[in-house]
Amino acid sequence: MSRENFARTHASVETLHEFLLAGARLTPDKPAVIQAVGGEVGSISYRQLAQRVDGYAAALDELGLDIGDRVILESDTTPTAIAVFLACSSLGLTFIPVSPETPAQRLALIAESTAAALHLQPVDGRRDGVPTSLGTARFGPDGIQVERTPAPRTRHRRELVPTDPAYMIFTSGTTGRPKGVVMSHRGVLAFFRGMLRHGIVSAEDRVATTSPLQFDFSLLDIGLALGSGAAVVPVPRSLLRWPRRFVQFLADSGATQVNGVPSIWRGVLRHEFAGLAALGEQIRGVLYSGENFPLPEMRELQRALPHARVVNCFGSSESIAASFTDVPNPLPDDIDRISIGHAHPGAEMLLIDEDGRPVDSPGVIGQIHLRSAALFHGYWNDPEATAAALVPDPLNPATGQVVFRTGDLAYRGEGGELYFTGRADSLVKVRGNRVELGEVERRVREFPGITGAAALMLPQEGKDPVLAAFVVLDEGVTGVEEMELGAFCLEALPDYMVPQQVRVIDELPVNANGKIDRRALAERAGQPAQR
Known part of the structure; x- marks a missing residue:
């Protein structure tokens, strides 16, 4: 199935689950998710994934939750977790991914602040003592088992609309409390469409994702894979600490694209360089985000995978990401900083100085302001922080349009490309x-x-x-x-x-x-x- 056919199908959908399950209609028998079970690598087709989503949605629908109700999804990235959040999407439930390692106090704070209705975890999940305000259920290949029914709700809504919240990502907050980034269906789809126009993967690829589910980089990976008709390959978190096992998993799963923060490569480059180099014909692409990639390590990565396309993904949870920039291969000897390029199609990054004026001259530092249809709604129940981040367009404030004041500092190169230099606040x-x-x-x-x-x-x-x-x-x-x-x-x-x-x-x-x-x-x- 060509990328053009997927693009035409995506143009007619308006919700997250429809977008990511397009393969169930176009290429139902192709692998959607590659999974590792007991040392064996298997796959779930797009048809099987859609069937699992339908089954989960039917079970969740019986709980009487309303469109917009919040559901905490505590899981690593797995085929079943992907199906669960797509089921939530199909019912208009806002899913909140959290890690199984989340401290109990933090989980309770998230549950209380969002007035969440339900806590979901895998059948082998280890979370005990879930706040009593929450209903509880477990999910697995055989369906959803409800342990504690959510408090009775009244259904006021009948129709899911694209501006409804799809999910909420909790990040660290300046006040000492975690901060919920609310993203709508329309926002996440605007981002996915802009991302896919870069042609990073094809329908024949297998995209290895190394990020935990509560880190929205994992949603980027899932959108990149399923949105392209490709397969997503969740890498078990336990393997990332063992370079040889990590590389062996990439080999066994047939991964052709590997995404993650730069630090996932450090141990591999130091201790399993030869094993990685042996995959030079298999791995065609690497996408990284979340932190700077040290230049010596980037050169080593390119030496191990000389034919791989390496893409620098830059941005934050408030827009999932802002840009995708190809890293020169080979990296020039005189380069001292990798560019973050220009915003993805459908978005624009502006540089604004401390007086609110645009910065156009090369070499002059300003704060990045992002203009995009993929912006978040706001921070959950925090209008003050939302107003500080979503600000009137500094070029045309009278329009009422808002842009995202990112807090990221950058300067322009001679070709107009941007170079990130640091933060204007206390975020690291x-x-x-x-x-x-x-x-x-x-x-x-x-x-x-x-x-x-x-x-x-x-x-x-x-x-x-x-x-x-x-x-x-x-x-x-x-x-x-x-x-x-x-x-x-x-x-x-x-x-x-x-x-x-x-x-x-x-x-x-x-x-x-x-x-x-x-x-x-x-x-x-x-x-x-x-x-």
Whole structure:
């Protein structure tokens, strides 16, 4: 089936499930999902995936939930999890993906803040003690088993419309509470359509996805694969820690495209280079996102996979992504930064200076403002944060149109392409995950004996940057036990948000505005940590 036939079919659909299940009508017997079970690799066809979606939807529909009700989906990326979120989509239920490793406190906070109706997990899920406000059910190849029926709801809606929320991704928040990014069916489809115009994969590809389901990069991968009539290959999370097993899985599954954050390649390039190079004829493409790809490692990747097309995907959850840029192959010797290019078709990235004026000159840094039909609705129940992010179009404010003020800083090259330089706020990336330093600081300050805290990323020679916490202790407290603080943080935060270094200082430096001076802290970082 040609890409053109899929494009024509997609032009007539308006919801997420219709878009991703087009293959069930066009190529029903082709593999949709490649799965690994007990060391064996098998597949689920588009017809089988659609049948599973229908079965899940029928079971969920009996619960009496209304269009717009929230459903928490706690799972890794699996064929059954994909079918569940498509079933939610078909009923107009807003699914909220979370990781099985999500701390209980964080899950409870998400459930409470969204007034979620139902918690779904696989039949072998390990989550106990789900908040009693939620109905609970488990899903597997044989269907959905309801354990606790959701509280009775009244159905007010009859028709799912494209502007309804499709899903909600929770990211780190500046206030110390997770922040829900609400994306509509229309928004996610606008993004998928723009992405597919890059022709990154064909219907014959197998797209390996390495991202956890609650990281919207996984939804990008699923959309890239199923939206192209290709197959998606969820890589079991446990394999990513073992380079040889990871490479063997890619070989066994026949993956032709591998997507993920740059750090998934670090161990492979160091310890399994020959095994990866042996897949040079099989792997035709690599797409990365979430963090910068170190140039020495990019050169090694290109040396191992000399014929692979490498694409730099740049953006954030509020629009899923903003651009797709081919990395030069080979990478020129004199290059010091990889471009993020231009926005994907159907979108535009503007640079705006601190006075709200457009930046057009090469080399001048401005903040990226994204104009796109693929923008999020807003942050769940947070109109203040939404208003700060979705701002009037600085070029034509009278129109009422809004653009997304991303917080990303960049400058233009001589050809108009953009180069990302950093953030204008306290958001950082840890292993591809967005982390608001304020949320880390809030939790650290709650630890007994700590009166003040500041977090920042510290660079390390030849290694990934490390998340560090600088703390001020209460009077009379002489020290802090890092392992105890780490365990305390893990009760409420994902592991990637737990500080890897703790440094005790007498006081936190502040700038002229009375805010924590992170630059001054970074200058102190070269000093030995005080105990």
